[in-house]
Amino acid sequence: MNTERLRNAGAMLAKAARYAVQHPLGFIVKIAALLRGCWYAVYFFALSRGSVTIKLPLLAYDTLSITGPGRVTIGRNCSIYKNTFSGLRIVTLSPEAGVSIGKNCALGGITIRCRRNVEIGEKSITAYSLVQDALFAEPGNVRNKFDVTDLVSAGTVYIGSNVWLGGQAIILDQTVIQKDSVVSWGAVCRKQEVGEYSLAFGNPIMKPYSITQIMKFQR
């Protein structure tokens, strides 16, 4: 077991050395991103008094901002890429809010506003999109004459593993996206479930197609 681990570490080091020789500039950028990720982990851990945990390594090519009193966990080996606007923004709007992001995610441009619970599985890819687990981030400003507490109250968002969130997609409350699915450009989901390995599109989303069927159709 120990020897195997040593061998793996050796292989990784050899790979890194080869990368450094072949692409020296890319290597420097990657090291800078790693250091930036370390700094973010320490900074947010110290600032939030323990409610934010970021597991290392985190490759931060762009900015990460976490605000609010809730819990936030980011798994190991995530990377924050440059996107249309700045990197990853997480806002927790209440003390009981919880955001958890799995390992090996590629996050870029996404804004997460959470009042109750947002969960993103491992290996997910995101573009410039919005995940908000309620209709409004500040429901105190909604002064409707009728009783709309049901509509405005927060739900939970579950995004499974290996999900691809397209650009300008909006994921609202009570949405479940199962693993291996794709949410297309500009789709808006609310109170809907997208099944395993299917494509969701439209605003509001139509009945999701199974991707296996689409692949058959393409051939």
Place this chain on the structure above:
Amino acid sequence: MVTDMIAGLRGWLFMRVSGMTKKNIQIGRGLRLYKKLEIQGPGRVIIGEGCTIRGAQGDPGQYVTLYTHSEGATITIGRNAALCAARMSAKFSISIGDDFFAEEAGIADTDFHSLDRDRGVPQTEDENKCAVMIGNRVSLGARSIVTKGVRLGDDVIIAPGSIVNKNIPDACYAMGNPAKVVQEFK
């Protein structure tokens, strides 16, 4: 607590300075500025009492913009409005009732360009066709857009990401592109 006081002070200062320097802006008492408010253009802008200006949650780059693109343009906002990074562009008129709430939403009463190949000033637009009227107690969700010539009734809630291009009646919840009524309140 301190931020509220600072916002109140900022709003008072903004009101005084804009009242002295610009004749076309009229702002009611009790304005609170948590974020920058930008008013541009030659048209008239009227903001009622007790309005709050905020930024988008978690997006420090965005702020509220009220732009007028012609001499006769008017933007009227009623009392107790809460604008969170809302953006408005008026060429004719945008009139909004009391207790309005917009979160990262946009309102425009013009297309800015014509459909011709030269992309010039649109000739077919006029005030009767393009004025946007919004009733009382309306809430607009994040990244939603209200286009020209739309009337929204009272007590309407528009979901995030929806694009409103048809009239919406009173007391309902609408979503989608184009926005359709999903639920009616009773």
